[in-house]
Amino acid sequence: MTSALIADGLTKRYGRRSALNDCTLDIPAGHVVGLVGPNGAGKSTLLQLACGLLDPTAGRIEVLGARPVSGSPQVGFVAQDTPVYAGLTVADHLRMGAHLNPSWDAALAKRRIAQVGLDPAQKAGKLSGGQRAQLALTVAAAKRPNLLLLDEPVAALDPLARRNFLQGLMELTAEQGMSIVMSSHLVADLERVCDHLIVLVASRVRVAGDVDDLLATHHRLVGRRRDTADLGAGRALVEQSHTEVQSTLVVRSTAPIVDPSWQVDRLDLEDIVLAYMSGAAGDGPDRVLEGQR
Amino acid sequence: MIWMTWRQFRTPALATGTLLLALLGGLALTWSEVTQLARETGYTGCQGDACRAAGEAFLQALQPGWASEFHIAAIGALYLLPALVGIFWGAPLVARELESGTYRMVFSQSVSRGRWLLVKLAAGCGAAALGAGLLSLVLTEWAQPIDGASADRMNPLVFAARGIVPIGYATLAFVVGVATGLLLRRTLAAMAVTLLVVISLQIAAPFVVRPWLAQPVTTVSPLQFDGDYGISMSPDTGRMTVHVQPDRRGDWIVSSTTITSTGAEFTGPADMTQCGPRASGGREACQSWLGKQNLSLKVSYVPGSKFWDLQWREFGALFALTVALSLFSLWWVRRRLV
Numbered sequence: 001m002t003s004a005l006i007a008d009g010l011t012k013r014y015g016r017r018s019a020l021n022d023c024t025l026d027i028p029a030g031h032v033v034g035l036v037g038p039n040g041a042g043k044s045t046l047l048q049l050a051c052g053l054l055d056p057t058a059g060r061i062e063v064l065g066a067r068p069v070s071g072s073p074q075v076g077f078v079a080q081d082t083p084v085y086a087g088l089t090v091a092d093h094l095r096m097g098a099h100l101n102p103s104w105d106a107a108l109a110k111r112r113i114a115q116v117g118l119d120p121a122q123k124a125g126k127l128s129g130g131q132r133a134q135l136a137l138t139v140a141a142a143k144r145p146n147l148l149l150l151d152e153p154v155a156a157l158d159p160l161a162r163r164n165f166l167q168g169l170m171e172l173t174a175e176q177g178m179s180i181v182m183s184s185h186l187v188a189d190l191e192r193v194c195d196h197l198i199v200l201v202a203s204r205v206r207v208a209g210d211v212d213d214l215l216a217t218h219h220r221l222v223g224r225r226r227d228t229a230d231l232g233a234g235r236a237l238v239e240q241s242h243t244e245v246q247s248t249l250v251v252r253s254t255a256p257i258v259d260p261s262w263q264v265d266r267l268d269l270e271d272i273v274l275a276y277m278s279g280a281a282g283d284g285p286d287r288v289l290e291g292q293r
Numbered sequence: 294m295i296w297m298t299w300r301q302f303r304t305p306a307l308a309t310g311t312l313l314l315a316l317l318g319g320l321a322l323t324w325s326e327v328t329q330l331a332r333e334t335g336y337t338g339c340q341g342d343a344c345r346a347a348g349e350a351f352l353q354a355l356q357p358g359w360a361s362e363f364h365i366a367a368i369g370a371l372y373l374l375p376a377l378v379g380i381f382w383g384a385p386l387v388a389r390e391l392e393s394g395t396y397r398m399v400f401s402q403s404v405s406r407g408r409w410l411l412v413k414l415a416a417g418c419g420a421a422a423l424g425a426g427l428l429s430l431v432l433t434e435w436a437q438p439i440d441g442a443s444a445d446r447m448n449p450l451v452f453a454a455r456g457i458v459p460i461g462y463a464t465l466a467f468v469v470g471v472a473t474g475l476l477l478r479r480t481l482a483a484m485a486v487t488l489l490v491v492i493s494l495q496i497a498a499p500f501v502v503r504p505w506l507a508q509p510v511t512t513v514s515p516l517q518f519d520g521d522y523g524i525s526m527s528p529d530t531g532r533m534t535v536h537v538q539p540d541r542r543g544d545w546i547v548s549s550t551t552i553t554s555t556g557a558e559f560t561g562p563a564d565m566t567q568c569g570p571r572a573s574g575g576r577e578a579c580q581s582w583l584g585k586q587n588l589s590l591k592v593s594y595v596p597g598s599k600f601w602d603l604q605w606r607e608f609g610a611l612f613a614l615t616v617a618l619s620l621f622s623l624w625w626v627r628r629r630l631v
Contacts, residue, residue, distance in 0.1 A: 077401035083394035100402035
């Protein structure tokens with residue numbers, strides 16, 4: 001499995017405040033990867049380090065086998081809040097892309113603009129949030145990068161615009177076969193499009209894996225209250241909660257759990273992610289504010 | 294990158310260009326007025342001592358016409374241009390991208406940050422040099438008879454609106470705007486600071502930088518009381534200073550002081566019986582008393598013949614600063630801007 005992004009002890013500090021602290025992860029290529037985590041987990045900082053907008057304070061980062069630099073034709077990036085040039089028209093943005101990228105796919109850009117119903121003569125400053133996101137995605141995608149990084153691209157969109165955006169993203173991956181890493185603090189945004197998931201809490205990877213694997217290996221166990229130390233080999237406790245009489249556990253296990261004393265349920269992706277997030281709460285280093293824009 | 298630079302730069306560039314064209318048009322239209330008046334008053338083709346009088350007549354004749362209005366407007370424009378270029382071209386160039394977040398879009402295209410800024414710096418400096426240079430050189434040519442008649446082009450006020458020096462100020466102001474925008478990351482703050490820096494530079498240049506660049510010549514000659522001179526004295530303490538305007542037509546007088554035989558500046562004390570309100574002899578007596586004080590006039594001046602030499606020196610200094618600040622900005626955008 002080749003890697004799209006490798007981070008090793010990656011740290012980014014602003015003065016004494018650290019936005020990303022000793023982060024180590026490996027994101028495989030050829031997937032649509034969802035990067036989930038609470039606000040302040042370091043997602044934005046990680047993505048900006050990956051596209052060369054930021055330089056790490058310490059540690060190592062490799063993107064597509066090389067140290068990231070801004071201006072690389074290999075990596076596309078759609079920043080948080082999807083900035084566009086307010087004074088330029090939609091058509092101007094495409095001309096900019098054509099002038100600034102040797103690998104520019106004008107046909108793709110034109111087709112996508114028509115598909116999402118943008119008027120080329122419209123000033124970008126007058127576009128709605130959803131239209132702006134579509135424009136930013138089009139500019140990033142028509143560059144034909146091998147890796148496309150999206151930083152909370154749908155956070156500001158209403159549900160309909162969100163669906164349209166994700167739809168467009170899926171079409172792109174089907175057509176172009178580019179690797180995509182997108183971050184979000186909402187699992188619901190990701191589970192429709194992602195086939196690989198990374199949960200990042202306070203700069204630490206809590207869990208990473210293919211979505212199908214995650215769904216198959218996580219179980220919710222409900223039974224009478226008991227000690228949780230004796231789960232057995234090959235089982236890892238993710239989260240636990242207890243009442244007077246009952247214990248509820250979220251367990252990761254490669255083998256199916258056949259134990260009549262437990263009632264075993266399947267979990268959906270959101271439950272799994274929430275279990276990892278709440279299971280991690282309180283034991284990580286200090287939470288930091290959402291990273292620098 | 295060139296297209297993108299043009300697309301973002303064209304509105305301010307065209308606005309400034311229109312203003313310059315209006316001034317150039319005014320100079321073109323009054324060109325014949327200047328040459329005609331110079332001919333009619335006999336200044337053109339004058340010989341020897343007659344030139345001084347003919348020149349005076351020529352300048353007098355110019356006063357009421359449009360030509361002198363455009364002369365003043367063009368000088369004003371050359372002083373205003375650096376501030377405008379710094380504020381409206383330079384300061385927003387990077388600051389607005391940082392403020393609106395669009396730097397994240399443009400930096401994720403396949404263009405390195407260094408090249409992005411280099412093209413923008415080159416385009417802005419080129420346009421500033423072209424605009425300032427065109428206006429200044431046309432004005433220098435247009436005002437040739439006027440400068441000849443008034444012998445005033447070494448005057449600090451006129452000097453910076455002639456020749457190639459305005460090019461240096463315009464390009465430096467542009468780069469100052471870019472660099473402050475880069476450091477402050479706020480358009481409005483960058484504009485304010487740029488304005489302050491450009492104005493301080495324009496004020497400091499004639500007082501501090503130009504005398505140092507020009508290396509004035511200093512002469513000491515016995516003080517003659519046959520021309521105009523002024524005396525200021527305090528009747529109580531007898532403190533007295535003598536001001537003489539040396540007759541150095543066409544030269545830039547950097548300083549002129551009256552000194553005693555020891556070389557120190559003459560400050561009195563005055564002989565109260567000869568000079569001052571209680572003296573009876575009047576101006577004549579005071580002058581003859583002063584004549585016996587063995588005073589000399591120490592003049593530090595830059596000869597008018599060094600006009601182009603000084604133009605090149607000042608332009609060179611401004612150009613060196615522009616290059617240094619550009620290199621700093623390029624380094625900053627590559628290494629420090631995060």
